[in-house]
Amino acid sequence: MRPRCRLAGALVAACAVLSAAGEEIPGGVTGVVYVQGDSLSAPWLPLPGAAVMAEAAVTDSGAAATEGQLTVGEHGLFPLIQVLEPGGVLRIISRSSSIHRLQATSERGDRVFSIALTIPGLEVPKTLHQPGMLTLTCTQPGHHLEIAHVLVTHHAGWAPTDGAGRYLVAGIPPGVRAIRVLHPGIGSATDSVVVTPARAAERNFYLIRADLPPAGALPEHP
Numbered sequence: 001m002r003p004r005c006r007l008a009g010a011l012v013a014a015c016a017v018l019s020a021a022g023e024e025i026p027g028g029v030t031g032v033v034y035v036q037g038d039s040l041s042a043p044w045l046p047l048p049g050a051a052v053m054a055e056a057a058v059t060d061s062g063a064a065a066t067e068g069q070l071t072v073g074e075h076g077l078f079p080l081i082q083v084l085e086p087g088g089v090l091r092i093i094s095r096s097s098s099i100h101r102l103q104a105t106s107e108r109g110d111r112v113f114s115i116a117l118t119i120p121g122l123e124v125p126k127t128l129h130q131p132g133m134l135t136l137t138c139t140q141p142g143h144h145l146e147i148a149h150v151l152v153t154h155h156a157g158w159a160p161t162d163g164a165g166r167y168l169v170a171g172i173p174p175g176v177r178a179i180r181v182l183h184p185g186i187g188s189a190t191d192s193v194v195v196t197p198a199r200a201a202e203r204n205f206y207l208i209r210a211d212l213p214p215a216g217a218l219p220e221h222p
Contacts, residue, residue, distance in 0.1 A: 027170060027171055027172040027173060027174065027195055027196075027197055028168060028169065028170040028171075028172065028195075028199075028200035028201070029054055029168075029169050029172060029177075029179060029193055029195065029200060029201050029202075029203055030166070030167065030168045030169075030200045030201075030202055030203075031052075031166070031167060031202045031203040031204045031205070032046060032161075032164070032165045032166050032167075032204050032205075033046070033047045033050045033052065033161045033165045033167065033181050033183075033204070033205045033207065034046060034047060034165060034204065034205065034206045034207065035047040035183070035186060035206075035207045035209065036206070036207065036208050036209045036212055038209075038212060044206060045165075046161075046163075046164050046165025046166075047161060047165045047183060047186075047207060048080070048160075048161050048162060048163045048164075048165060049080035049081050049160065049161065049183065050081070050160070050161040050165075050167075050181055050182060050183040050186075050207075051081050051083060051151060051158050051159075051160055051161075051181070051182045051183075052158060052159050052160075052161065052167040052169060052179065052180070052181045052182075052205075053083075053157065053158040053169075053179070053180045053181075053182070054157045054158070054169040054172045054177055054178075054179050055172075055177045055178040055179070065082075065083070065084055065085065065088060066084070066085050066087070066088045066089070067084075067088060067089045067090075067091065068082050068083075068084050068088060068089070068090050068091070068150065069090070069091045069092075069093060070082075070090055070091070070092045070093070070136065070148055070150070071093050071095055072092065072093065072094045072095060072096055072100045072102070072117055072138070072146075073095045073096050074095070074096050074097070074098070076146045077136065077138070077146050077147065077148035078148070079148065079160065080147075080148055080149065080160070081148065081149045081150070081151065081160055081183075081184070082149075082150055082151070082160070083150075083151045083152075083153060083158050084128055084150055084151070084152050085152075085153075085154060086128070086129055086130070086131050086152055086153070086154065087127065087128070087129055088127070088128055088152070089125050089126065089127050089128075090125070090126045090127075090128055090150060091123055091124075091125050091126075092115065092117070092123065092124045092125075092126065093121075093122070093123045093124075094117035094118075094119065094120055094121065094122045094123075095120060095121075096117070096120060097120055098140070099116065099117065099118050099140060100116075100117040100138050100140055100146075101114065101115070101116050101117075101138065101139045101140045102114065102115050102116075102117065102136055102137070102138055102139070103136070103137055103139050104126075104134050104135070104136050104150075105134070105135050105137070106130065106132055106133075106134060107132050107133050112128075112130070112134060113126055114139075128150065128152045129152075130152060131152050131153055131154070132151075132152055132153075133149055133150070133151050133152075133182075133184055134149065134150045134151075134152065135147065135148075135149055135184060136148045136149070136150065149184040151182065157169055157171060157172065168200070170200075172195045173195070174195050174196055174197050175194075175195060176192050176193070176194055176195075177192065177193060177195050178190055178191075178192055179191055179192065179193050179203050181205045181207070183207060186207050186209060187207060187208075187210075189205050189207060191203060191205070
């Protein structure tokens with residue numbers, strides 16, 4: 001019988017479904033991150049742009065990097081979220097013909113830096129020392145919806161969710177491991193999963209929006 005989770009007004013909760021026949025991804029955890037919808041026809045929606053982190057993961061492709069890149073384009077900032085080691089360098093590159101003024105703020109609301117990107121191809125490197133979540137916002141008039149996030153942490157393994165809310169973190173040592181999903185502006189959730197060397201486990205997360213009534217029972221996942 002698949003588990004069901006009931007939410008009692010919590011900001012964020014996780015309902016985990018362990019696949020009995022996972023994909024052949026050694027030491028892998030995969031799944032979908034959902035966010036509460038605002039209608040009966042769409043009670044749960046896939047959530048892109050979340051970061052999923054696995055305890056003790058050692059995958060090269062998902063390791064917290066010492067260098068990252070944020071592209072400022074005609075249609076916004078990319079990627080929406082990334083993870084850098086403390087002391088890592090974020091290279092901010094303009095691919096837009098418009099002027100963009102970016103401001104980075106900490107979780108406490110303190111301004112970390114601000115820059116102006118005035119010409120296409122301009123690259124500005126920034127070294128990020130303080131652990132925590134940075135929010136980068138374009139403050140140019142008319143560009144206020146252009147937002148990206150950088151999580152500065154020593155965490156070893158992570159993966160972003162794609163446009164369908166799916167993620168895959170590989171290279172996790174066997175055993176019971178903590179899995180955390182984080183989405184700036186919505187919240188985070190942590191659960192555990194039994195990782196095996198033969199097949200990927202499946203772990204789905206359901207995030208509750210604080211601006212909506214409690215969602216009640218979470219749906220069963222096939």
